[in-house]
Amino acid sequence: MTRNPLPHIIVGALVILLAGVAGRISDFTLSRRAKSDREPCVLYPSTAPVGPTWQMTPTSGGPVRVLVKYRTESLPERIVKEILSGATIAQAERPGEGVGLERFASMPGLAVLGFSDMGSAEKALVAFRRDKSVAYAELDATWHVDQAGPQPNDARFREQWGLRNTGQPVNGHPGGKDGVDVDAVGAWQHGMGSSDLVVAVIDSGIDLKHEDLVENLWVNEGETPGNGIDDDGNGVVDDVHGYDAIANSGDPDDDLGHGTHVAGIIGAVGDNDRGVSGVNWTTRVMALRFLGATGGGQTSDAIACIDYILKMNERGANVRVVNCSWGSTERSAALEEAINRAIRSGVLFVCAAGNDGIDSDATPHYPSAYPNMGILSVAALSPNETIAPFSNFGELSVDIAAPGVDILSTLPDGAYGFASGTSMASPFVAGMAALVASSNPKMPLELIRARVLDGRQAVPGFDSRLMTGGRLSGGGAFAAGTSR
Template sequence: MGRRRRAARDDRAHARLVYRTSPRADPLRRARISRPLLLRSLVPRSRIRDENLWPTETSRPCVTVVAHEKCFSERTRMRKSLVGLLVAVVIVVGLPSRSSARQRSSFELWRFIGARYHPQRVLIKRRGMRRPQIVTLRKGEDVLTRLSLLSYEDDIEYAEPDLLYAADRMVPNDPSFANLWGLEMIGAPEAWTVTSGSPDVVVAVIDTGIDYRHPDLRDNIWVNAGEIPGNLRDDDGNGYVDDIYGYNAISPLQPPEDDNRHGTHVAGTIGAVGDNQIGIVGVNWHVRIMALKFLDKDGSGYLSDALEAIDYILTMKRRGVNIRVVNASWGADTYSRALEEAIERLRAEGILFVAAAGNGSTNVRQYPAAYEGVLSVAAVDQNGDLAYFSNYGDWVDLAAPGRSILSTVPGGGYASFSGTSMATPHVVGVAALALSVRNVPLHELRQALRQGVQLVPALAGKVNTGGILDAMGTLRALNADDPAKVCEKDCSPTVSLSASRLVVDDGERVSFTANGSDPDGDPLTYSWKTTAGTLEAGITTATLDTTGVNPTPGAPPVIVVVTVTVEDGRGHSASASRSITVRPPNRPPQVAIEASRTTVQDGFMVFLTARGSDPDGDALTYTWTASAGRLTDSGAAAQLDTTGLNPIPDADPVRVTVSVRASDGRGGDAMAEIEITVTAPPKVSLSAAPASVRLQNKRATFFLAVRKHPSYTGGVALQVVPLDAIPSFTATIAPYRFLTLTHRVTIALASLPAGPQNYRVLVRAQTDDGRTYDSNIVTLVKR
């Protein structure tokens, strides 16, 4: 015993572990831990002397009971084991060692301790999946506990909470600096002698949304030409309904309007319309700005919604929208692998991700700014010094003006804000300027922004490049600073081509508009051609009739390429093309509903899934309705909260009809419904614990919780009912009060046969009106 105590003291100094029996022992006899231990993987195996503390390759997962501060002695452990179980936190630990390395690398749960996240959602990525899926937890289920359990499933690559991000807070402003000093600092007027931007370049602002009606922004807001406003249909077949100006990840059927001011302010710095005799001017006069909303009116948003916004950008990029830069003026100090992978997908499509370094006055990494390949931006003041609020460090690429920045706000107004949120759009605007002159790959664009900075001694050691954003320096780094370098004389014309829709059904029409220009001022002639369909061409406009291009239902899509060519009369020409996807006539989808349970007691949740399919492979959207209860839905999944539907004990069941409509975005719909039966709660409910007890000296004891519905004020008679042939016995049910336990049940057998034997019993309650209610089954085990 002395050796055991000395070993316990030694181990307690490192891991706070007192003692534990082997994995095969009764879990209730496991010793307590003197301080709560959140993660078993934090205790290195090499420091644990008792090998029983670590399972073998063949051992089963075991349960460690983590108690409060007090340690129990070996003598009192047996007597208080059940009580300790009820007040303990139970954490599953101890899978075979082959899984532990993966757990430590992919499930570093310590990263999320203290982080903010959604209380009932986790993101899970299984092996082979392109992106993680969102899983909603049941009521009362703890996020970190669920993640700990998931870490032992071999097919899961990683899982993390649905982290909460926030727009970088706006630092109090000095109103005397409410002017556009930032544009002068970065050399924007000089760069405008080369280019003031192009509407062919699209930047995406992932933020609180944008006031797309603002007089100084509306002409530069990106518009989805393939969508018809307000008809609640997915006209362009991209899987999103009424995405006219972008996408609202919080409320997908609502436009990405700004209810916070942050996103509109960011957009104004990037691309407030120039030379329009009102308000301000952005870094880029003519860029197109796509609005992505995932931050709410309080400036906070969840990781899952940020991923949805990024998915929208990828969808539109792959459909021909020239999105080249993303502005992310938000972040958190918690790493997310899911967000990092999403940004990597953007980079694979040639899209530069620019993020704010944060306003914590610290060198602690902020994400997404600190991810590899992201251009991270700090803030400087009017003197070129690092702003007092700005984060810094070798993970920050460069700095830009971020204090007292005047820009647009919702409602047609203007205001001055401060923060790295205000510095970031300066960089995005310059990136779009450079792309309007030279359509360079992502790595060249990022390098030019870094290489072109103005070196400032005060920033040495604060940001990686040691400098401030320089618009003209960026153009020089791309050899695009002087128009003469692009063309000295007798220059070739340029032309761009836009289409009203990119995906249509056979028989629909598409309108095209060409925009040609010539550096020499030569008049241009336009010629049009198409690979299929009938093209009605004017000078700068044309209309494609797709009738007969793809008339057979079920056939694969047909790609039609429309090309416009401009000539300047000197032998120079330029061409631009648009690819139009022509689908066959639409066939409607099919849908069915699966429910976690079709009969539940009042107050329980029902989880529903729509199983939809479309013969044409179209993406489906789902609309849910319920005849009663509170229904929340997210795409193909929904949850029905039955609380209050049938609250009176022993009342007749209530039936709820849940319906879902699946729409393919092309006019095809399908309906399905399911009936959920909601039963009333009992007047009395019984719960016995533990479910298995050992017979010792022909006696067994377990505990019983008896709960009466608040509306029932009568009495309850209790009796033990055997379910198996059992020797003569007596049962004593005595009052007992501890937490939810109300009774102690003791069973004494008159005799016991030789050999192992199990006996099943339950406790039955009878109310004054003669109704009976049974507990769960308890097994009496004789070894």
């Protein structure tokens, strides 16, 4: 690990400092309060630093302040007198008695006025903006910490609306709704993941050489790579990062791209300056291949992947979460039994709800709809907080929604790209399940499940379409944990 802790220390120190000064973080005002009780109509300096982690919102409640900047190099005495007499701002309140005027050394033409309510402030603004000697006039905005929590330095993190949605445009599409994300930043206040816990991706394999995945791949410590020998005697030669059930080999490389994309959502290396961040900055992803280059796979190969997971768990691998971003309306009794057995051993299955845009209660999609509490079924959320039109839903059979539209993640050959589908939504939940459990890698399946589901953010209209009626929230999942 070569993480630089300095940015987090700085952010943390800033948050503590602001909390100490303001007494609260969310509504922190940087304008200096009046020295007396003579508000409104106090003129005093305003110091509002601008930084990338700050967001501006209009002041609400209390005295409403207005900043006025005159074109002159100093605030003209004539203007000061007019302001103090109320002549320039005819509709605004008259200033109080004996109120002094403070100027800004660096901006001599700027003044701050206080009004008792928004109505008189807005009238004053209109009057100021009509005045040709005024360069600009604006409300004295409140600044606050936008999100108190660590954010990774990955080059394309800003495009990952699923982790942090500020309404930014993504993949050439207009921005969605601010805050509609998995609240990864809230979750990261509690931890960035753990290398003691393994998430298995049963899929098309993974690009095992990807710059943003290598560090977070599961490693079979008992296997010496590339010597053509099954060193650990588990029946698979050179299985260093997982298993290819199609070729029965130890090289689950990805020639489809699907599994690599899924793996990056769960655990692309976070805060390493490059690419993207996974829900977990640090984790261990086991690569399991049963989907071939055409995107299809056999039941028997899926079962072989589960068999491999259980075999390695017996040897101490600690696979706690399995992601299944695939499915069919065909119901396999054999696959169902294999999954049920794995769940009984303490492994949580997180599955895509399917991309047919239908009610899964009426037309079930498997394995997501197998009736087992150890299976979480995930619908795809859009950045506008709707269930994506292609996504399956179901009040009984689909549990929760997670981002699944225009999701940026890793692709084979060291690439990055966008994809949409419940295939992308499922790994957000699988990744968050692992993140929630990272403080206790032996956390019981039932508790992991409860935290993820109980922590969901309720969304109006989702009640009739999803079991929890909400979307995944990392901050909520950790809060759900502390209330137990």
